[in-house]
Amino acid sequence: MYYMGVDVGSVSTDIALIDEEYKLVEKIYLRTKGNPIKAVQEGFKILKNKYEDSEIYAAGTTGSGRMIAAAIIGADVAKNEITTHATAALEIDKDVKTIIEIGGQDSKIIIINNGIVNDFAMNTVCAAGTGSFLDRQAERLEIPIEEFGNYAMKAKSTVRIAGRCAVFAESDMIHKQQLGYNYAEIIRGLCDALVRNYLNNIGKGKTILPKVLFQGGVAANIGMKKAFENELGFEIFVPENFSMMGAIGAAIIANERVKKTGKTNFRGLKLADNNIFSRSFDCEGCPNKCEVVKIYENNNIIGYFGDRCTKWSSKTAEKSKLA
Numbered sequence: 118m119y120y121m122g123v124d125v126g127s128v129s130t131d132i133a134l135i136d137e138e139y140k141l142v143e144k145i146y147l148r149t150k151g152n153p154i155k156a157v158q159e160g161f162k163i164l165k166n167k168y169e170d171s172e173i174y175a176a177g178t179t180g181s182g183r184m185i186a187a188a189i190i191g192a193d194v195a196k197n198e199i200t201t202h203a204t205a206a207l208e209i210d211k212d213v214k215t216i217i218e219i220g221g222q223d224s225k226i227i228i229i230n231n232g233i234v235n236d237f238a239m240n241t242v243c244a245a246g247t248g249s250f251l252d253r254q255a256e257r258l259e260i261p262i263e264e265f266g267n268y269a270m271k272a273k274s275t276v277r278i279a280g281r282c283a284v285f286a287e288s289d290m291i292h293k294q295q296l297g298y299n300y301a302e303i304i305r306g307l308c309d310a311l312v313r314n315y316l317n318n319i320g321k322g323k324t325i326l327p328k329v330l331f332q333g334g335v336a337a338n339i340g341m342k343k344a345f346e347n348e349l350g351f352e353i354f355v356p357e358n359f360s361m362m363g364a365i366g367a368a369i370i371a372n373e374r375v376k377k378t379g380k381t382n383f384r385g386l387k388l389a390d391n392n393i394f395s396r397s398f399d400c401e402g403c404p405n406k407c408e409v410v411k412i413y414e415n416n417n418i419i420g421y422f423g424d425r426c427t428k429w430s431s432k433t434a435e436k437s438k439l440a
């Protein structure tokens with residue numbers, strides 16, 4: 118028996134299958150490329166060659182595209198990233214007090230007290246420090262992103278890089294290259310700057326206590342981990358499945374829901390082959406004039422989202438009982 122979690126972000130779509138002991142048995146990473154429907158269907162194409170629908174007991178979604186993903190797959194729950202990341206982290210260690218999460222396009226901090234989310238902050242505006250920004254710098258320096266952190270670790274000294282904004286950080290890196298600093302020193306300086314930026318912005322006013330878990334794709338970068346440890350003054354931990362924590366959390370919550378209700382709304386892996394598409398319209402129901410998105414499967418409407426008042430999405434909710 119497996120539980121599925123689907124995390125649809127603006128950069129990547131992650132699909133996790135976990136077993137009854139909440140161990141990750143399958144992970145699929147796909148680029149969303151602005152088309153979450155296609156990304157989910159591609160993932161399901163891979164899964165349907167390996168699993169039967171009857172083996173999937175529950176399904177949940179998370180991420181910025183969770184509502185569209187929920188409508189497509191017939192999710193039992195659709196939860197925000199704060200809840201799913203915290204759920205997955207607490208499953209690893211009940212004593213976790215802080216989660217640092219840095220993904221492709223955004224970053225967050227989650228403060229946990231006695232196993233409950235006490236406070237959080239998200240940054241979706243500033244690109245500096247996100248995975249996409251680090252990808253871009255690695256590409257510019259012609260260093261594989263997987264090697265980026267190792268470069269930082271090789272540096273004998275650091276150089277101060279202005280990390281407050283992506284544009285300044287990049288131009289300051291170029292300036293330091295021109296001054297003759299080597300790549301290792303510059304990359305270490307960049308990691309230090311991005312960590313300072315994170316702690317001064319998203320971490321502002323937050324008490325960061327151990328145990329800290331570092332999650333999201335950027336946690337692969339050992340240079341960032343080290344820079345956080347230097348700033349905080351204690352060890353931080355990167356969970357084994359650091360890049361899949363949102364999807365794993367969604368799967369855990371979906372299982373808990375289905376255990377209570379006794380049945381899943383999951384529509385099955387066959388939807389990989391169906392013609393799924395969306396159309397939007399402006400609702401005239403009130404002055405908000407929401408842009409509502411309708412999801413079709415083979416010309417049948419399977420869900421709505423984008424309305425502020427649930428006038429339309431409640432039709433989805435009726436059908437699939439979304440949380």
Ligand code: SF4
Binds near residue numbers: 400
């Ligand atoms: S969906 Fe609801 S809030 Fe949005 S315009 Fe229609 S009635 Fe108003």
